[in-house]
Every structure is written in C-alpha cells, then in structure tokens.
Amino acid sequence: MSHQLLVLPGDGIGAEVMPHVERVLDATGVDLTVKHGLLGGVAIDSEGVALPPETLEKAKASDAILLGAVGGPAWDHLPMMDRPERGLLGLRSELDLFANLRPAILFEPLAHASSLKPELVANLDILIVRELTGGIYFGEPRGVEEADGQRRGFNTYVYAEDEIDRIARVAFDLAQKRNGRVCSVDKANVLEVTRLWREVVDETHADFEDIELSHMYVDNAAMQLVRAPKQFDVIVTGNMFGDILSDVAAMLTGSLGMLPSASLNGSGQGLYEPVHGSAPDIAGQNVANPLATVLSAAMMMRYSLDEMDAADRLERAVQSVLEAGFRTPDIMLDHSNTKLTRVGTDAMADAVIAALRS
Numbered sequence: 001m002s003h004q005l006l007v008l009p010g011d012g013i014g015a016e017v018m019p020h021v022e023r024v025l026d027a028t029g030v031d032l033t034v035k036h037g038l039l040g041g042v043a044i045d046s047e048g049v050a051l052p053p054e055t056l057e058k059a060k061a062s063d064a065i066l067l068g069a070v071g072g073p074a075w076d077h078l079p080m081m082d083r084p085e086r087g088l089l090g091l092r093s094e095l096d097l098f099a100n101l102r103p104a105i106l107f108e109p110l111a112h113a114s115s116l117k118p119e120l121v122a123n124l125d126i127l128i129v130r131e132l133t134g135g136i137y138f139g140e141p142r143g144v145e146e147a148d149g150q151r152r153g154f155n156t157y158v159y160a161e162d163e164i165d166r167i168a169r170v171a172f173d174l175a176q177k178r179n180g181r182v183c184s185v186d187k188a189n190v191l192e193v194t195r196l197w198r199e200v201v202d203e204t205h206a207d208f209e210d211i212e213l214s215h216m217y218v219d220n221a222a223m224q225l226v227r228a229p230k231q232f233d234v235i236v237t238g239n240m241f242g243d244i245l246s247d248v249a250a251m252l253t254g255s256l257g258m259l260p261s262a263s264l265n266g267s268g269q270g271l272y273e274p275v276h277g278s279a280p281d282i283a284g285q286n287v288a289n290p291l292a293t294v295l296s297a298a299m300m301m302r303y304s305l306d307e308m309d310a311a312d313r314l315e316r317a318v319q320s321v322l323e324a325g326f327r328t329p330d331i332m333l334d335h336s337n338t339k340l341t342r343v344g345t346d347a348m349a350d351a352v353i354a355a356l357r358s
C-alpha cells in the first residue's frame with residue numbers, strides 16, 4: 001500500500017534541500033504518494049498565514065510529513081503570533097506531536113568535525129526526547145502588557161501530570177531498545193513546575209523497573225553534555241530545555257547539518273525535520289548539507305511508515321558517503337586532507353543516491 005507523504009519544503013535551505021531529498025526518496029523504491037504544501041514564510045507570502053488551513057488538512061490526512069525548515073529575515077519584523085515559526089508550532093500542536101526525538105549520533109568519519117576532542121565523542125549515541133506541545137512554549141497567559149508606565153513581558157511555564165507521564169513513557173520505551181538509561185532534566189531546585197515534572201517521572205518509572213533513571217538540573221546537564229557527553233543514553237526533558245540542549249548535542253556530532261528529528265503523536269503519525277533551521281545566510285548557494293533531511297527521512301521510514309529496510313539503507317548510504325570522503329562545507333573542516341571531496345547540496349544527494357543503488 002502506498003504511504004501518504006506530505007512534503008513541506010518551507011523556507012531558506014529547507015526549500016533548497018528538499019527537491020534533492022525527494023530524489024533520494026525516489027531512489028529508495030518505497031511506494032509513496034507525495035503531496036506538497038506551504039508552511040512558514042512561503043505560506044505567509046502567498047496565503048497570508050504561516051499555517052494555511054489547506055496545509056493542516058493535508059497534514060492530518062497523511063501518514064507522515066517531511067519538513068525542510070521555516071523562517072528568515074524577510075519575516076522577522078512580524079508580530080510574534082504571525083511569524084513563520086508559528087506555522088511549525090501550530091502544526092506540532094494541532095497534530096498533537098508531543099514526542100520529539102532528537103538523536104545525536106556521531107558518524108565516525110566526522111569525529112574531527114566535532115567541537116570536542118575526538119576521544120570525548122567517539123561512538124557518541126545520545127537520544128534527546130523533548131516534550132514538544134507544552135511547557136513555556138504554549139503556556140497561557142502570555143504576552144507583553146503596559147504596567148506602571150513600562151512594558152512587561154510574561155510567559156507561563158506549565159505542565160499537567162498527563163503531559164509529563166506520556167513523554168516519560170516514550171523515553172522509557174525507547175531506552176528499553178537502547179542502553180536502558182534515562183536522565184530526566186529539570187530545574188526542580190527553583191521551578192515548581194519542574195519539581196512536579198521530577199515527581200511524575202519518578203512515578204511513571206515504577207512501570208519500567210528495568211530502566212535506570214537519574215535526574216539532573218538543566219544547567220548541570222548543559223555542562224555535562226560538553227564535558228562528558230557519553231555518560232548519557234536517553235535524555236528526557238521539557239520543551240524549552242530540550243530546544244536548547246538539542247542544539248548543544250547536535251554540535252557535539254560535528255554539525256547541525258547532520259541532525260535529524262522526529263515528532264510523533266500517540267497514533268504513530270509523525271513530522272520529520274532536520275534540527276537545523278532555514279539558515280538564510282547560506283541559502284541559495286548550493287552549500288547546505290542535505291544529510292540531516294535524509295536522516296530525517298530515514299527516521300520517517302522507521303517510526304511512521306514501518307519501512308525498516310529503507311530506514312537502514314538510507315542510514316547506511318549516509319555512512320558510506322561520509323566514508324567515501326564527500327563533505328559539504330559545514331563538515332569539511334580539514335582542508336589539507338586530500339582524501340576529502342568538497343561537494344554541494346546536489347552532489348551530496350547524488351552521492352547518497354549512488355550509494356543506495358550500489
């Protein structure tokens with residue numbers, strides 16, 4: 001049966017990379033019925049809103065969504081609720097995509113591209129499980145108001161028990177298929193909401209006795225990620241801490257250009273997107289690394305489409321193009337190494353396709 005896929009190229013390098021990744025998808029031979037839609041700045045320009053109703057309808061009707069990236073300087077002047085990012089946040093929220101999986105895996109050929117010493121990151125394989133539809137990103141009340149002759153901005157950091165329980169379950173489940181360790185990250189020494197987070201994670205843990213659970217304050221977790229990242233297996237945390245820590249974890253692996261993500265709801269439907277953003281500074285130059293989107297497509301094959309073989313083949317193809325020395329500029333740090341070939345977005349995709357076919 002054909003899988004229903006919605007492709008949302010979005011803005012900046014998202015839109016630039018996506019056609020190449022669609023060529024890669026074709027080369028997997030998986031039976032996909034592909035629709036396209038508008039999200040982000042490109043949707044604001046043509047439809048007047050970041051998440052047009054038509055896009056939402058198509059998204060609801062699809063098995064999986066593959067997204068490029070949204071945002072850019074052209075839309076920076078817009079009020080908060082009208083920005084391209086609202087399109088993405090709206091999609092996450094409307095589809096209840098509460099579980100965001102952000103693996104930080106070091107591909108061995110890139111050990112030297114990491115900002116840390118190679119021995120600290122060799123074989124690194126961390127999974128950050130970020131709660132994606134709650135917390136301070138969505139809490140009410142929010143806004144900027146006038147009070148006592150000055151402006152006052154406020155947001156609300158709120159989690160209900162059931163939101164914490166369901167994300168903790170996802171983390172424990174995934175840890176069972178990995179190394180059996182979960183570290184829950186909070187700020188329970190200061191914030192009541194994360195004190196509750198810690199309590200509920202402990203309660204949920206009672207159903208997962210085989211999992212080793214630890215708790216860590218977010219400031220310490222940030223420090224530990226750059227000091228000794230291999231101590232982590234699965235990290236589970238709230239929306240904002242997960243946003244920040246996943247960028248840190250990404251950099252450990254060499255480049256934000258390598259990191260995929262999956263955002264899942266309770267029925268297996270998922271949105272797949274690279275962790276990198278729209279990178280307007282490099283858009284349109286054929287230098288963007290398509291591998292994060294290729295790896296996101298691999299996660300899609302695995303988590304939403306049950307195409308395990310295609311997922312493995314895509315990941316192996318990425319491994320093999322890196323071994324063969326193909327490098328987009330973001331991962332081309334060692335310019336004196338004559339075994340490396342500097343390639344653009346198009347040629348990197350070509351190399352992945354060739355690897356898939358070989």
Ligand code: IPM
Nearest residue numbers: 070071085088089243275277
């Ligand atoms: C991410 C991004 C988004 C977020 C932005 C673009 C809204 O930084 O996916 O990490 O903050 O969640």
Ligand code: MG
Nearest residue numbers: 243244247275
């Ligand atoms: Mg982010």
